[in-house]
Amino acid sequence: MARAVTAKDVAREAGVSQATVSYVINAHPGQKISAPTRERVQAAIDRLGYTPSESARALRKGSSNVVLLVLPDIPFGPTLAHLIEQIADELEPFGLTTITRRVRATSPLASHWRSLQPVAVVSIAAISPEDEAEMQAAGVLVVSALLSPSSQRLGISVPQTLIGRMQVEHLAYAGHRHLGYAAPDDVRVTGFYQLRLEGVRSACLDLGLADPVVVPVALDTSSAEQAVRYWRSLPDPVTAVAAYNDETAFAVLAGMQRLGLSAPRDLAVIGVDNIPLAALASPPLTTIDQNLGMVAAYVARQIASVTHGIAEPMPLRSDAVTLVLRESA
Amino acid sequence: MARAVTAKDVAREAGVSQATVSYVINAHPGQKISAPTRERVQAAIDRLGYTPSESARALRKGSSNVVLLVLPDIPFGPTLAHLIEQIADELEPFGLTTITRRVRATSPLASHWRSLQPVAVVSIAAISPEDEAEMQAAGVLVVSALLSPSSQRLGISVPQTLIGRMQVEHLAYAGHRHLGYAAPDDVRVTGFYQLRLEGVRSACLDLGLADPVVVPVALDTSSAEQAVRYWRSLPDPVTAVAAYNDETAFAVLAGMQRLGLSAPRDLAVIGVDNIPLAALASPPLTTIDQNLGMVAAYVARQIASVTHGIAEPMPLRSDAVTLVLRESA
DNA sequence: CCTGTGTGATGATACGTATAACCATTGAGG
DNA sequence: CCTCAATGGTTATACGTATCATCACACAGG
Secondary structure, eight states: OOOOOOOOHHHHHHTTHHHHHHEEEEEEETOOHHHHHHHHHHHHHHTTTTOOOHHHHHHSSSOOEEEEEEEEHHHHHHHHHHHHHHHHHHHGGOOOOEEEEETTSSSTTTHHHHHTOOOOOEESSSSOOEEEHHHHTOOOEEEEEEOOOOOOEEEEOOOOOHHOOOHHHHHHHOOOOSSSEEEEEGEEEEEEHOOOOOHHHHHHHHHOOOOOOEEEEEESSHHHHHHHHHHHHHSOOOOOOESSSSSHHHHHHHHHHTTTTTTTTTTTEEEESSGGGGGGGOOEEEEEOHHHHHHHHHHHHHHHHHHOOOOOOOOOOGGEEEEEEOOOO | OOOOOOOOHHHHTTTTTTTHHHHHTTTTTTTTOOOHHHHHHHHHHHHHHHOOOOOHHHHSSSSSSSEEEEHHHHHHHHHHHHHHHHHHHHHHGGEEEEEEEOOTTTTOTTHHHHHHHEEEEEEESSHHHHHHHHHHHHOOOEEEEEEEOSSSSEEEOOOOHHHHHHHHHHHHHHOOEEEEEEEEEEGGGGGHHHHHHHHHHHHHHHTTTTOEEEEOOOOSSHHHHHHHHHHHSSOOOOOOEESSHHHHHHHHHHHHHHTTTOOTTTTTEEEOOGGGGGGGGSSSEEEEEEOOOHHHHHHHHHHHHHHSOOOOOOOOOGGEEEEESSSSO
């Protein structure tokens, strides 16, 4: 079990002190290293295959190069997976490592971040003010994504209510007056669901439409079939459905299929997320794209602006959330 | 910026030495701590909200509690995301933190694991023998998932060829003699694609079927439409298609839909993965389930068996890969 | 009464890095 | 000639933990 190569080994190999090796690696301002020395050290590093120990570095500096991504206990759909992956990809060029941790509401957040001493915590879930204060006090940057940041906190929120509003606006524009809402079956996404539905509701109000008929739809055909049958059985039948997300929309389409109905003729359907499969639904699914790629980039730049002193990101354009018009609505 | 609470602070609070605190936390064999002392220390820990520094611990022990998950540069579908998430969930109870890193084939693996000093490296991609030898020498446990482990390496492989074979067996059983294969459009998944196709080919040979007609299908309707038209235009028309995965299968179904064809009557379709949406396709998609949940559990147990001395996992049952019979084939 | 032994704690140290403090050399300016 | 500053390094130390070596003490056996 070979011992790892340390800076001291490199120093010996290059005939300098360990401190010099460190200065060469980190380009410390206020400490000049001559070109020949730098080269000798670099050569030794290459020859020995030296890699600085992240643990030692973190211990010394008091904070690691880790960004902790805190997820609520929500199902791990393609959209969320992609968001995580993108944030990690955007942070990597800055030497920042992303660690994701799923947090149940009951367990205190502290146990998760204290031991890691991350440089930043990105939260998809809501953070309690106490947790936040603690982290601020410890010098940890707190960034929230998706849900609204507090005033003191950095972050970016995709206005979930806007998403619901846009669904309704499109359906109303197409002439629909009586809408249904396909709610998710999973209590764990209530945070998002409530906000989106709120957007739907207020948009209906603003546009003079009837209040949407909310029905939970599980991700199976019979559940959706039942919902569809109910919507169409009303005195004022629902003619269009806004779904919580694309997966729920798929379920609605499957339920309709089973009943021999077709979208948008019998019932228009609009989803949220624009998952890759949305274009392949039958009929191709009209949906709202949150453009989470921009969110990922924004979050990453915001962190890098603090840790690496790069320019602050431009505020996100408000037209980031877009309608993807296909055939289902 | 409050300094973090250290073991020394706890020691002072409890009126003991720092060493004692460490012994209380780690239950070191060969060092008894009396019950009263243990309680006093524990009380102090709770009172101060102490959490051991992971960096210092890793530095001291020479290896962190990190498990590095190495991904090839493949697209991040729902299946892979779920596998990652499950491995992380399985490892967390053992105090192991999962870090995923996507590795392009060009960059040397060493730069990724050396600095982290992970206790184990789980690889979805192939690992070069040199990389593997280096890790072994450094005492890092190497586990490979999905693709075949080498003889010395721990790991578990889902036999990708078996997947292709099972697709064919089902289609042949249903009476199909001329098969098509919907290949992925993405060069990055060649590793998996080649193996699955090989399984398809050899099964065709064994069952006396014609060699499958391989056509690449991108994840859009027109690409699939073209493929479907081609399959049906052959002198011996293809009557059933095995798709690389469920997403490709969705594309094929969409292409058929556009042509007014329906599965399985005009063309049977079978996928791989059993993604949640597979049941909601029209018609519901028949597919092969790899049961990656079992893979995740197996990998996690295998790691824990080394780090925590728990029992070795039972070898994976060979019937883990199963046919999910729905309507498309 | 002395020795041996087990229990339960402490002191000291090393892990590998970053950085503050210090120092030797050189060259310029007065 | 002496001072001063700049350059390019070195020495020493601290970060927080785990663990080895040591030790104080009590107590049993002879």
